[in-house]
């Protein structure tokens with residue numbers, strides 16, 4: 001497979017730098033082709049602004065989505081963004097690697113998303129009407145490809161558990177997994193998270209590295225998170241609310257968007273729809 005790793009840490013000699021090298025080495029041992037976008041090394045411009053849209057008149061009001069769509073359609077996006085599009089289209093698998101900073105990705109990576117995810121490329125794809133709300137959440141430009149997060153945290157695993165003070169890690173990562181990766185079509189693999197890393201010793205490092213190697217070995221076979229597809233029939237159009245009766249009893253919040261039901265089970269709502277071809 002072809003793998004693109006987007007790396008967002010300012011220090012190549014960091015733990016993240018070491019884990020990146022572990023991941024790339026294992027992928028290459030497995031015969032995969034790897035490319036990297038090292039955002040700090042490239043001095044990635046993270047703010048989206050006027051300079052991104054050279055067709056825009058100097059006195060024109062900047063409307064980002066409109067300018068982005070025009071620049072994408074006329075092939076006038078900046079060269080750094082176009083280079084990332086080429087890599088994303090090339091890759092079968094995308095890995096976003098970062099330390100968790102303030103419960104989110106570092107600003108430079110958010111800025112990579114803001115600028116690379118152009119209108120017409122990652123959003124604004126497909127028909128948008130009262131009957132069809134675009135190709136997104138399971139469909140889109142990057143459909144058929146896989147993506148996963150590689151994250152390190154200072155907090156303990158327990159702090160990110162269901163009752164932990166930080167909130168569940170799956171909830172914290174939902175806006176990235178669902179909103180950034182599933183949105184343009186990726187099949188999203190469960191994240192690799194290394195917890196409590198700030199005082200990691202040699203033994204701890206080797207355990208994390210081995211766990212990471214195993215994830216790299218199973219990149220092509222790990223089942224994706226079963227997010228419900230926007231246009232798969234689970235959501236009413238145009239309100240995009242989950243249809244009544246589909247949620248697992250007791251599920252709420254982000255977990256509502258996971259499809260835990262089995263299409264082979266014709267007693268479940270989803271199974272009945274699958275069986276009837278709807």
Ligand code: FAD
Nearest residue numbers: 014015016018099100101102103152153154155198200205
């Ligand atoms: P490093 O500091 O480079 O290394 C961490 C440890 O790993 C060190 O003990 C080091 O000796 C060891 N190590 C490094 N490389 C090796 C190697 N090759 N072999 C063996 N051992 C090695 N945490 C949270 O949980 N939630 C937050 O919201 C959060 N917000 C933060 C915000 C900011 C601005 C900052 C700076 C930190 C925040 N943290 C948070 C903590 C942060 O997530 C961790 O510091 C980070 O994940 C550690 O990754 P690193 O690559 O920077 O580690």
